[in-house]
Amino acid sequence: MSSPASGSGLMFRNPALAVVLIIVIGGLLRLVFGASLGLGIDESYMVASGRVLHLGYFDHPPASWWLTWGASRLFGSEAPLAVRLPFIVLFALSTWLIYRLTAALYDAAAGVAAALILNLVPVLGVTSGTWVLPDGPLCAALLGAALCLVHALEARRPASYGWWLMTGLLSGLALFSKYTAGAVIAGAVIYLATSSRHRRWLLRPEPYLAALVALAVFSPVLVWNAGNGWASLAFQGGRAAAARLNLLGPVRTLAGEALYVLPWIWLPLVIVAARATLRGPSEWRGWLLVCLGLPLVVVFPVIALWSNRQILFHWAAPGYLMLIPLLAEAVARRLVAGNRLTRLWLRGTVVFVVAVVIAFSMLVRFNPLPSLWTKEGPLRQLAYDGTDWTGLPAALGGIGLPPGPDMLAAGVNWRDCGKIDYGLGGRTPFICLSQDARQFGFRGPGPADYLGRDVVIVLRAGDLGRLAVLARNFKSLEDRGTIRFPVNGATDIDLHVFIGHDLLAWP
Template identity: 50%
Template sequence: MRLLPIFLLVVATTLIRLGFAATTGLGVDESYMVTAGRLFSLGYFDHPPASWWLSWGAAHLLGTETPVAVRLPFILLFAVSQILMWRIGCLVADRRAGLWAAIALNLSPVFGVTTGSWVLPDGPLDAALLGAVLCLLHALSSGDQGLRSWSGAGLCAGLALFSKYTAVLPIGGALLYLLTHRRDRRWLARPGPYIAVALASAVFAPVPVWNALHGWASFTFQGDRAAGLRFRPLMPLTTLAGEALFVLPWIWLPMMLLFIRGFRRDAPWQHRLLVWLAAPPIVCFALISAWSSQRILFHWAAPGYLMLFPLLGEAIGGWLDRVWVRALIAGTTALVLVALVVISAQIQFDWLGGSLTEVMRKDPTDQALDWTSLRDDLRARGLLPPGTVAAALNWRDAGKIGYALGPGTTMLCLSQDSRQFGFAYPPRAFAGQEVLLLALEPAEQVSQEAKRWFHGVQVLPNATIRDGRRVLRTVTVLQGEGFHPGR
């Protein structure tokens, strides 16, 4: 009976995510990962392989690329993350703290919605990080060498690095904890931490090998995001505010108070460990935003906030006698569920029609809708015979269009910023072939751009991306002849 609450929570939330995944199309990043990841590789341009392999494996195992199929591994991993979060909360405080930590994790949109169900590196990252934290708690609690727990921490840390490069920040936080905490500094003179580092390095090893063979492309791309020459002293506040919105402000604020409190000398060692794990992602991305020329995405710091949920769960357990706390939890639950239903209903029935354009710069419906109407239109016109090579002018459109056209069509990206498309389907390998060029830009602009790539271009009638009968986007269609990628 003691396991029943967490069991029911995991089952119920997993079923909700399966329903959400089945009724919404893949987003831009998801479509890109599935399309560009159709060709299996030991390394990838944007991120380490874990998430790419998961979506590729699911598509091949289940024989389909439907959204619910490629999202399934990520939904199941979030179920594992909930169990790990619950267990960490139990070790830090008690079972009630663990349960509320898992509940709060579900209610925070950046975790419960995006990480919990989308094809993104964050799903395997969070599960691996939580596994590493659980093993680390056991290792630091052991009176002997604790080599089994240290090994588990190293393997999970390696899997986290194999998922996303930002895993290095909470891993670095573990080192900072060992250096600053008198109770556990003794571990630095024992073999456990070094075994963990060796195992983590071994798991991560294919990533630097792939980078070395491909001009350090992935490392350079991610490293450039911290580069810049301008100074914006107020930008860290904007970054923290954006992160608060992603987490939910009424979850973020008590988290940050608990984060600060965790550094006190009289704080339990488990609390101090968690806040040291949380500090590098939260602090580093806020500081980098002060000078970086790149836009700092608010979800990048999510691994830091992930570490604070056990502390929040413990606090919620002590606040449940307050009416406003119970009302806030109930209201947040209703808000998240209503949001999921509204989004799913819009994608399935287009019940809002074009009214979203009245309150937003553009209708986001097409971003959460699979562009299968484009595939149907082109097939009906005989433009998608077996072996078709298609192309788009940027990686975002290439992802959405390539996913809609299906694995039977090879998708090229004719852009200097082609990302993984440039490695999976290098344009030079298709020199001289006919290519179906599909673009969301006007025909005049696309025709001018096409002259760089083809000896001749035939402008065909436009195609459309539709939600039912409503036209969301118009697609310029050109048949390019004599493809010459070298120019």
């Protein structure tokens, strides 16, 4: 008779090769997925507004912006796959890192399970692993920092200095990717303060040297903020501002997070985290993962109790990332024991995620059901938001306004501005005529440099109500009619075009 372990196949016979196969197959699926979809709203905005390098940016720290800027210049293109490629490569690295982290805490079989589960969580394995978002470099840096921290905690001098310095470097890179890394770093401090096994490190210099390294890596962001009225930190901090009590806010937030993680993965994650929390510091591996992951998982439902800002469900994803090794250890243990339900759960999730990704990619790429895109609803909204407006230059040329360096173009909200500016390809000067211009308000010449210019203003139908406000900023507005161009080969987008003559003032 074969042992349970031998019946579990490659996962246990050759763990490293199993992870390599997960990376290769997952990477190929992400390449197909990344090539099938145009850039989303956030992606278009980041690519377009990030064409000028800065030490900091309004929405997030620089890592993802710099990656996008570098990729577009390396490949000589802003095509979706070109700018997404660094994020696909980084997720391959994240897959290997979570394998090594989990193997260091538990064993290689659990490491393989962690690599597979990571790839199956949609908010991590699909969006963060493919799209132009700060979460891609954030996840890779956090996993690298956690792996180094595990080695640092058990290291002896002089090797301990190297592990702690690498922990600080990668923690700094995580902060350089997204501010929410601070919650995970705070969790590491909580662990050191509560762990009898590792509390001694607080009396040694290595953790404080690591903190200085992290601060040094993050310092360009502080320099940029200091020179720009602390705009980015104030914007992100303002999301937690109190407005009114909302008892359903936490429920909605947790339900959304469960949907993004997949409910049948989210619930086991919560269960293993609860068990590790109840065991407390006595089982240091589980307690470390709980300390790293739970602060970020808990903070957003708590903020949702009072915040009047929308809590986006993917914000807590790095917290769940830190809990995956806990679930992976439990899954691997059950697989070794020959648990058929666990094997069915894992295989069913693989089939479900792969099938949905392939079907969605084919639906968008080859458009076999065009009627779905012509009806009002989520798919039509995706046609607007998830497709590139590359037909915009030709449509403008058709009404005698060919884009070029002599034209000054504009939109009236940051979401459409990203689409418009990306569609124009960076060959036309562009401004965002909005009080909420986000990074568009920081990337180039100031408002005074454009006063007196004529501006080609592109509007969606829903923004026509802003014309009365826009009219105050120009001597006159000239209606140049409506332009139409296809998106996704199934539906058309209609945009209204005006020329604002003689810009008098900024909105």
